[in-house]
Amino acid sequence: MDTTADLTALTIGVLGGTGPQGRGLALRWAQAGLRVVIGSRSAERATEAAAEINAAAGSTSVAGGDNTACAAESDVVLVAVPWDGHADLLTGLKAELAGKVVVDCVNPLGFDKQGAFALPVAEGSAAQQAEALLPDSRVTAAFHHVSAVLLADLSIATLDTDVLVLGDDRDATDLVRALADAIPGMRGIFGGRLRNAHQVEALTANLISVNRRYKAHAGLRVTDV
Amino acid sequence: MDTTADLTALTIGVLGGTGPQGRGLALRWAQAGLRVVIGSRSAERATEAAAEINAAAGSTSVAGGDNTACAAESDVVLVAVPWDGHADLLTGLKAELAGKVVVDCVNPLGFDKQGAFALPVAEGSAAQQAEALLPDSRVTAAFHHVSAVLLADLSIATLDTDVLVLGDDRDATDLVRALADAIPGMRGIFGGRLRNAHQVEALTANLISVNRRYKAHAGLRVTDV
Numbered sequence: 001m002d003t004t005a006d007l008t009a010l011t012i013g014v015l016g017g018t019g020p021q022g023r024g025l026a027l028r029w030a031q032a033g034l035r036v037v038i039g040s041r042s043a044e045r046a047t048e049a050a051a052e053i054n055a056a057a058g059s060t061s062v063a064g065g066d067n068t069a070c071a072a073e074s075d076v077v078l079v080a081v082p083w084d085g086h087a088d089l090l091t092g093l094k095a096e097l098a099g100k101v102v103v104d105c106v107n108p109l110g111f112d113k114q115g116a117f118a119l120p121v122a123e124g125s126a127a128q129q130a131e132a133l134l135p136d137s138r139v140t141a142a143f144h145h146v147s148a149v150l151l152a153d154l155s156i157a158t159l160d161t162d163v164l165v166l167g168d169d170r171d172a173t174d175l176v177r178a179l180a181d182a183i184p185g186m187r188g189i190f191g192g193r194l195r196n197a198h199q200v201e202a203l204t205a206n207l208i209s210v211n212r213r214y215k216a217h218a219g220l221r222v223t224d225v
Numbered sequence: 226m227d228t229t230a231d232l233t234a235l236t237i238g239v240l241g242g243t244g245p246q247g248r249g250l251a252l253r254w255a256q257a258g259l260r261v262v263i264g265s266r267s268a269e270r271a272t273e274a275a276a277e278i279n280a281a282a283g284s285t286s287v288a289g290g291d292n293t294a295c296a297a298e299s300d301v302v303l304v305a306v307p308w309d310g311h312a313d314l315l316t317g318l319k320a321e322l323a324g325k326v327v328v329d330c331v332n333p334l335g336f337d338k339q340g341a342f343a344l345p346v347a348e349g350s351a352a353q354q355a356e357a358l359l360p361d362s363r364v365t366a367a368f369h370h371v372s373a374v375l376l377a378d379l380s381i382a383t384l385d386t387d388v389l390v391l392g393d394d395r396d397a398t399d400l401v402r403a404l405a406d407a408i409p410g411m412r413g414i415f416g417g418r419l420r421n422a423h424q425v426e427a428l429t430a431n432l433i434s435v436n437r438r439y440k441a442h443a444g445l446r447v448t449d450v
Contacts, residue, residue, distance in 0.1 A: 115418065117420055117421060147449075161448055189435060189439075190434065190438045191434060192340070192430065192431040193434070195339075196341075196427070196430050199424040199426075199428045199431065200428070202421070202424035203428060206416045207447075208417075209415065209417030210415065210416060210450060213415045216450045218449050219447070220447060220448065221446040221447075222432075222443050223386055224441040224443050224444060225435060
């Protein structure tokens with residue numbers, strides 16, 4: 001898979017694709033003409049979500065299956081599951097994800113009466129946990145800060161946000177940047193090595209504070225790039 | 226000190242004001258007509274820096290002194306010292322900083338051949354270390370991501386960047402937001418409680434990666450706010 005790969009030749013899997021973040025990205029990729037497989041614990045719910053996404057996007061390129069089928073059928077796989085199921089899911093998909101580009105967008109956060117905060121992760125970050133559990137995959141981290149509300153709202157034609165893409169494999173991060181660039185208004189920016197993923201994941205807690213204070217769906221733009 | 230305080234009535238101290246980040250912010254505040262005291266271990270070097278800033282900004286409102294004098298004479302104090310001197314400096318200024326708004330912009334980073342990375346901090350972050358060492362001060366965190374190169378370059382009239390301002394004291398964070406707003410192009414955005422400061426500090430490592438990849442002086446804008 002080289003950096004000039006035509007995205008339309010690829011199948012993008014979305015593990016946890018019935019959740020708001022995965023579903024929203026799948027919708028936008030379907031609109032962009034990309035082929036997507038929604039994964040869920042329940043193949044039936046994945047198939048339902050795929051049908052709903054196709055109806056909303058006016059596409060026919062979205063299919064659904066259980067998470068194992070999704071991982072097996074895809075070339076690039078977004079991990080968009082809740083943090084508390086992250087390790088178990090990836091452990092069970094090690095074989096299906098071998099050799100593939102994995103994009104982790106999971107934010108390990110806790111919530112209390114003072115709002116959101118970053119949870120400690122033994123491996124350093126969700127992305128580094130994925131890397132540890134999937135030694136045969138090419139693990140990247142991206143799409144942490146994209147608002148699921150804005151993704152789902154198709155009256156918003158362009159998303160005013162950049163996506164920090166982290167990873168140690170240049171071809172893999174270039175591919176993931178292209179996946180961000182495929183969504184109008186969104187821009188993929190290389191944001192460092194995977195060892196610097198924790199703060200990108202944790203910054204979601206700050207954006208939640210911004211959203212509460214300003215009644216916004218905040219995103220980030222990188223200036224001077 | 227209420228949220229409507231006229232910034233021109235205040236004296237802004239800059240501990241470590243002979244370093245690039247503190248000096249750059251002092252320059253921009255001087256340009257905005259604010260009164261600044263540069264602090265340094267050496268009163269002589271602080272006074273020299275103050276004179277240079279006044280000459281560059283066309284101002285007369287910048288003075289210099291040792292860090293103790295700087296803290297004692299100021300109403301709001303920016304901490305812009307290297308991380309490895311952070312704890313010792315603040316421990317010695319506990320009395321002078323009592324009752325004052327302290328703005329920590331220190332990024333605890335390490336560097337190796339793979340670039341920058343976040344250092345572990347026992348208190349969680351530099352800002353939380355400041356809070357622990359200065360129980361009688363009103364500690365905030367801000368100005369982590371502002372490029373010293375761009376601050377120093379007065380041919381750049383407006384700085385295209387937002388400043389995330391963190392803290393648990395609303396009046397204090399409002400004041401610090403106003404200090405950001407005083408610099409043309411810059412905008413202070415409330416970015417959460419101090420317990421979420423670590424990731425804002427650590428994200429500087431990612432921006433260093435962005436700068437290397439794109440040959441930029443990257444900053445951040447918060448969208449939808």
